[in-house]
Structures are given as C-alpha cells and as structure tokens.
Amino acid sequence: MKEYNINHLRELEAESIFVIREVAAQFENPVMLFSGGKDSIVMFHLARKAFAPAKVPFALMHIDTGHNFPETIQFRDELMDETGTRLIVRYVQDSIDQGKVVEETGFDASRNKLQTVTLLDGIEDLQVDCAMGGGRRDEEKARAKERFFSHRDEFGQWDPKNQRPELWNLFNGKKHMGEHFRVFPISNWTEMDVWQYIYLENIKIPNIYFSHEREVFVRNGNLLSVSDFIPMRDTETVEKRIVRFRTIGDATCTGAVESEANSLEDIIEEVAASRTTERGTRHDDKRSEAAMEDRKKEGYF
C-alpha cells in the first residue's frame, strides 16, 4: 500500500488546511494574525493553499508594537501586494496615546505585553469572532496544552482549566455574543517542521533569518540588535557580529544568534544540531517560570 503513503509535512499541511477551512466555514468575521515572522508566513501560505484558486477569504491583522525590524515591514507589504490580501494594522502606540496602557520604563522595557490590549481592542472594535495565530505547541509548556480551537470569554481571557475537549477533527466553534476564538492551525508543527516546509515549498522569508553582519550588544546572554528602541547601559558595548534571527518578534526582546547559515539547507542543519529552543532567544519568556501561561490567560497570542 506504499502508494498511499504521505510524509509528515504533507500530513501536517493537510491538517492545517482543514483547520483553516473550518474557520472560514464556522465564523462570520475571522482574521489571521500576521507578524511577518516565519510561523505566520507559513500559516498564510497554508491559507492560500486552502482556498485556491480563490483568494484568502479573510483579512490579515498585524499588531504593530512600533519596534520592528524594518526588513519585516517591507517584506510584509510586498507580500500583501503580491497576493492581493487585505491587511489590518493596529498600533500599540495608539493604545499608549489613548492612555489604555502605560509604557514600561527602564532598560528592559518592552511593548510585548502591551500588545495584548491592542489586540483585544482590535478584536472588539472590528467585531472579530476568530483570530488565527501561528502559535505552536512545541514552543512553550503552556502552549502544549492549547487546543486548535481555543475559546476566549468576553474579556478575551483563556481559562486553561476549563477548556473544551477536542476530539478527532471535530472542532466546536460555538460561542455566545462577545466571546471569540483563537485558532492555531499549525499547533502540531515543530520549529523543524516549519523550516523543512519553507524549504520544501520554497516560501520567501525576510532576509534577517539568514546570516548577516549586524551591530549588536550582549544583555543577559542574548545578542540584542542596536536600535533606537533599546536604551543601552554604560557597561554594554556595541560589537559587529555575524548573526541571524531564529525568531522575529518585537525588536526589544528578540535576540540574534551567531550563525553563518545563509541558505535554508544551512538553517535546517543548524536547527537539527541546536541544543537550545528558539524561545531561548526570547527575553519575554524568561521573566518568570509561568510568564507565557500568565500572558496567555490575559489574552496574549
């Protein structure tokens, strides 16, 4: 029966396409969250596959902290043009200006946590009933317990003790007014799967994932990119290093790794040999043991 074999990437792809189509069928006004990082790029690619030859029947939504890598924004805009996709951008700066959130201060200040408020406001204003995200269960231990279809109450909160059981591929997206869902189509993918799939499908990604020379400085063992958003301590010094990014998030809390990998093959081999998780470069997860769990309960991605 070899002829009915399917490899793991095609099986994951089929599952994700199924989930994305369920969203389009079960919700009135879904959006797909898009950060310009590799996971959201893969998720969007899967969405295009799910509805071809039609266009993707929902908008993408970017929660912009204002602390971006310029390469990511340029990449995002080109991709939207090329595919004719509608993009909604909501700015954390607006939430700050409206006094809804207060900007953190100090050297380690980050807008990462503030994004939650901007996101929930966007969901409410636009009457979004489902926001798809590129979260993966292998990323972090609180995410390991997340459902494909994750119910959020009217305050946008996640209650990990009271999740709906999820059986077979039968997804229950029923909700009351004011509630919404977060759906994670690539739940079952690992970092390695994502890279292999990008390679297999020849998907374009921002060039900062590849090796390049960059001005960086060391903080808490992370290599942070020199930028206007991050105040440096007197003891910290700027160095030029050959680096790349394993994840792309808010520039204030995403560290680079030293790497010579400048092709997808190189990256795949680097990931295979790596002894740390990609979240190891994320400053935001190190704040406490349950940092992600707490943020998720509040309504984070």
Add this chain to the structure above:
Amino acid sequence: MSDKTSGYLDMELLRFTTAGSVDDGKSTLIGRLLYDSKAIFEDQMEAIEISSQKRGDEEVDLALLTDGLRAEREQGITIDVAYRYFATPKRKFIIADTPGHIQYTRNMVTGASTANAALILVDSRNGVIEQTLRHSYIANLLQIPHIIVCINKMDLVDYSEEVYNKIKEDYKRVAEKLNIEDVRFIPISAKFGDNVVDASEYMDWYQGSTLLNLLETIEIVDDRNHQDARFPVQYVIRPQSDKYHDYRGYAGRVASGVFRPGDKVKVLPSGLESTVKSIDTFDGELDMAFPPQSVTINLTDDIDVSRGDMIVSIENSPKVEQEIDAMICWMNERAMMPRGKYTIKHTSNEARCMVRDVKFKVNVNTLEEVTDDKLVGLNDIACITFKSAKPLFVDPYKENRITGSFIMIDEGTNETVAAGMIL
C-alpha cells in the same frame, strides 16, 4: 543538499497516546523518550533543574518536563491533555500525554481519538490491575489500531523474565476479552532507559524491539480505510474572479477511500449522481486523493452541493439514518439530561438531536454492563440511542473512525459534552 537535510523531508507521522498513572512512571517514560532522542534542549533542562532545586528535590525530576501549567507544578498533577513532539530520522512523533487518574477518562478519550498507537504502562510489581483494564478498554473503544504494553520498573523485579511472562499472559486474557487485535509487549525500565531507546544490558532473554524501534517501524498506512470513498464537503470554493467565474469546487479532507478523476460518485443527502472532473490543489491537479489529504473536488455536473453534504462512492455508501445507536463518553460536569436535546457535530454536518434511550452504562473497572442506572455523568461511558433532526451519513466507528465519530454540544453553554462512536 546533504543527505541529512533531504532525509528529514521524508518521514512519516505517528501519533500515540500514553496511559498510566504517575506511579507507573509515565512521565518518566515520556521524559526518557524525549531526553534519549535528544528532543530536550539545554534551556529546557536548565529550567527544570532550577525548578527541582527550588522544590528541594535531590534529583532532577524528568516529570517536570511534561507538567505545563503552574497549578500542575504546584500540585504535582496533570490536569489536561498535553502534546509533545519529537522526531527521529524515520518518523515524527506526536504524543498525547494524558493523565491516568479515574476522573480523567475524558482526557484519555480525547488523547486516544487521534492516536495510531497506545502505550499502556504496567508496573511490573503490581501486574495487570483494574486501571490497566480501564485504559485498555478505552484504547479499544476508540479503536486505536496498535497497543503496546510497556511492562515498566523491571529494575525493581530483578529484570525477571518470569514476572514479565506472567504479566504478558494475564494481559493476553484481557486483550482476548476486549477483542484487541494488535498487542505487543516490552519489558522496560523508564528510569534507567532499559529497552526504551537502547536495548537493555540486563534482559538478554528479551529478543524483541526496543520501544523507540517499535514506534519507528509499526506499519500505520494500512490502518487508514482505503476502501470506502467518503468526502465530507467542508467549504465551497467560488472565486469571484473573471478567470474562474464558473469555478465551483468542493473543499474538504478525504475521510476514507480513494478518489480519482472519472470516478462515479453520489452526493448525499440529495442522492444525485455525478463524476469527479478533477481533484484540485494549489499546486495543480492530482491523479488521486486519499486520506488524510485536503483537496478540492470538481464535479462534471452543476448540482447543488454545500457544507455538510458528503460525496461518496456510487457503489458503496454510508447509511443515511436519523435513529442511531452509539457508545458515548460523557465529558461534562452537568450530567446528560434524560430525553435531552443536544447539537451533534458529525464530519462537517451539524444537527439537533434528542437522546431517546440509555441502553446501558459500562463499569470501566469491571467492564460489566449496568442497566439499572440511567444517569450518565462525567467520565461515564454509555450506550445510547438518539434521534437526529435530519439524516446523518454514517458508518460504524469500527470501520471508519471519521464518519463513525461525533461530538455532542450543550445548546445552552456551547460546551462539548460528549464524544460518540457509532455502532
């Protein structure tokens, strides 16, 4: 590209579930599989070392790797299904890690619903106990195709072949009673790694595979149903563009069987017949589609098809029924209402239903059928008859895990309250 990179592109996916309590060493076994297959990273290891120190443990507790939420770490319990991932050059694995306490039958059922294989842990000092029976019953109820009985803590019984054989014989009687077809046995020590990834130095008498080797090689392709062509329509694709203005494609995932262009098909519930014109994907047309592929089917005739309909083989159709018998597992704290009305989700179809009768409940510890207690509460397994407001297109769960399964939803709370398997 090097062989190393290309090798990663051609692995199969195997999903398995683990059943056993903390005392059986389940978390340790999972920790061991992840650790020995190098799926645990330095920063994760560091994090659990720090946690272990904080709690004053003397050794690093591998179980901490699989305890996700703060409440669980504080109470030392697992409250929900967690998913773990690891890969070897042969396969990618997804573990549905479910707690084994009696009150968590619902979690085991959840984890089992998508599994290709189940690991059932037996403590070699205790042998086959009530809990083993319960886990095996559920694995079989959910029709997990392969059962692997891991006889653990062999180090505590001097790696005795006699103990192993006794447990094996006891379990075979259970398997026979439950009609479990494929069951395999492995003597292991999760704590020391014997026969988990590497063969044991202490059990020369065991000639079989290690656990990882078995997981890498169990044949799973044939577990899927390639006989009965079933395609639940999930979404209708109608591009509003000049180039494709007449295009009408039916998007969905092949539930079972094989579809090829030219195949004669029938659409349920209308019963109208047509022919598969093409099987479309983003990457072009396919010669055939089989489970679990997600594709878009085009028919030669312009007939009305929408979400919830099913495209099936003309020779072999599911039953079209409104009065259905099923086994259910109740998953909600609010007990099932006698003659209660619920919403059923079955493939891409949805219907209201009314529970007509509770035929019996199953005592999962003794496997007896109980007929004098009709109250179906949390974690109960029962045989019911329900009537749906419109016809459903069903196959027995034993023949088709996709067209034979459904969930029940409470119309007031919207919660998923039961998992069902059609008889």
